[in-house]
Amino acid sequence: MSDQTNYTKAFEELQTIVTEIESGEISVDELSDKVKRATELIRICKTKLTTTEENVNQILRDLEGEE
Template sequence: MSEQIKYTEAFDELQNIVAEIEQGEISVDELSEKVKRAAYLIKVCKIKLTTTEEDVNKILRGLDSSTENIS
């Protein structure tokens, strides 16, 4: 699965899958595919969150170092 999916899309789809499973709206035959898709979506969300955290930390470090040079 090499599709490009945005965090919010992945999260929304994941919530829908969880709701379907909780409400018993899917058959046993579909359950395996839903669980595989959910695992993929969790991975996508985790990677995007980690990447965003790293980007924010880089920006903050850059701000800290530029502030130090001003003093």
């Protein structure tokens, strides 16, 4: 997945990784890679949420200016 991954796909993959870690389904060797990937996914989700918040705030400011 690239940085253009949508929020839903990133969040679903993150949930899968957390489930695997919690259930012990992954080896110690895989753990480092899974944690790195989870960090990337969290960054993607955080960026998307921040961008969405900024867009909504801009729309609200634009609407207030029209009144």
